[in-house]
Amino acid sequence: MSAKFLENFGSKLAEQWVATLLTPAFVFWLGGVAAFLQRFGWKSASSWFGQQPQPLQIALLVGGFCLIAASGFVVQRFDLxxxxxxxxxxxxxxxxxxxxxxxxxxxxxxxxxxxxxxxxxxxxxxxxxxxxxxxxxxxxxxxxxxxxxxxxxxxxxxxxxxxxxxxxxxxxxxxxxxxxxxxxxxxxxxxxxxxxxxxxxxxxxxxxxxxxxxxxxxxxxxxxxxxxxxxxxxxxxxxxxxxxxxxxxxxxxxxxxxxxxxxxxxxxxxxxxxxxxxxxxxxxxxxxxxxx
Incomplete structure (x- = not known):
């Protein structure tokens, strides 16, 4: 069930978000993740993530994409x-x-x-x-x-x-x-x-x-x-x-x-x-x- 959920999540929601106005938000947070990994190390971060229960991993991924969506929506309000x-x-x-x-x-x-x-x-x-x-x-x-x-x-x-x-x-x-x-x-x-x-x-x-x-x-x-x-x-x-x-x-x-x-x-x-x-x-x- 979790694998199917992740597959649907990645193939539908992520494609729609990254392909539309959320692209700048996605790049912004992707750059933040890259900077974080450079500062604290990829191995330590991946090791910590791998040690977490699968439901928590899924929750972190969902939370990450929700953060991208929310930040993109908020920044869009400042266009004018x-x-x-x-x-x-x-x-x-x-x-x-x-x-x-x-x-x-x-x-x-x-x-x-x-x-x-x-x-x-x-x-x-x-x-x-x-x-x-x-x-x-x-x-x-x-x-x-x-x-x-x-x-x-x-x-x-x-x-x-x-x-x-x-x-x-x-x-x-x-x-x-x-x-x-x-x-x-x-x-x-x-x-x-x-x-x-x-x-x-x-x-x-x-x-x-x-x-x-x-x-x-x-x-x-x-x-x-x-x-x-x-x-x-x-x-x-x-x-x-x-x-x-x-x-x-x-x-x-x-x-x-x-x-x-x-x-x-x-x-x-x-x-x-x-x-x-x-x-x-x-x-x-x-x-x-x-x-x-």
Whole structure:
């Protein structure tokens, strides 16, 4: 009976957990076990485990997988706070540090803009291949910066904040206020793409948090610190930033292609031209926000 129980347990529950959102939790605890065994020795741990009664062994295995599941569930609840932190919405106690990072991002934005303007002044026929590529890259980088007076302290925050601003600049629609209403009107295929992009962004934030938590295992093994730091850097720069870019572009595209659904559902007259649309869009935003 116990062998059959273990077989079912391993083939069904473990496969489902490790294959889904619990994977970062599984890796975290696996690293903790490895650090523990390095500190106290594999032989002593395996000898102690082997000396325990079989029911206790089963209970320890079940308890271990339950711990993985519970920790994965708890950390997942922090997806939004962690993402907000990575965006740069920090506690007031970090106000000075936030100002320093904003100044740094503002300087980077200005440098990009100055270099872009410098290349634009050169005759296109005189530009080298490298300068043309640089001009294209600088043009893209400027898209992911919000207005100068609304720059965030982190790159992730600037990417998402810029995506929120673009519907307001183009159509007068405040994305923060209008998004919940527009979401209900979007086609299912569009919702699916947005949900997948947001899930990818949330997963990147979750992996970043698990990577920082992994440093805890330095109490038993020195290598936990570099592994945790490198993993957190990778999760932020090579995962979260790209996921935020994709998500922001999809949100902007939803406004570009489906904003008319918002006007129609609210029985609000569709504007005739872009200039008129910005004015009407601001009025619609005011109506949704304040009811007038």
């Amino acid at each position: 706070p962690v993402l907000r932190f990575l965006e740069g919405y920090w506690h007031p106690l970090l106000r000075s540090l936030r100002r320093w990072f904003i100044a740094r991002e503002t300087k980077r934005s200005q440098q990009i803009s100055d270099r872009w303007q410098q290349l634009l002044q050169i005759d296109p026929a005189q530009l080298t291949v490298e300068e043309r590529n640089e001009l294209v890259q600088l043009d893209w980088q400027q898209i992911y910066f919000p207005l100068p007076n609304q720059i965030m302290p982190t790159r992730l925050g600037n990417i998402l904040h810029a995506a929120e601003q673009r519907p307001l600049e183009k159509y007068g629609l405040d994305a923060v206020i209008c998004w919940s209403r527009l979401w209900l009107l979007l086609p299912d295929a569009v919702k699916k793409d947005l949900q997948e992009a947001r899930a990818d962004l949330n997963t990147a934030a979750r992996v970043w948090l698990w990577s920082l938590l992994f440093i805890i295992w330095t109490i038993w093994a020195w290598w936990a610190a570099p592994v945790g730091i490198i993993s957190s850097i990778f999760a932020y720069y090579y995962w979260a930033l790209e996921a935020a870019t994709t998500y922001g572009e999809l949100v902007e595209a939803a406004f570009d292609l489906h904003r008319h659904l918002l006007y129609q559902s609210l029985r609000w007259g569709l504007p005739a031209d872009p200039k008129e649309e910005r004015r009407v869009g601001k009025e619609l935003t005011e109506y949704l926000w304040r009811g007038r």
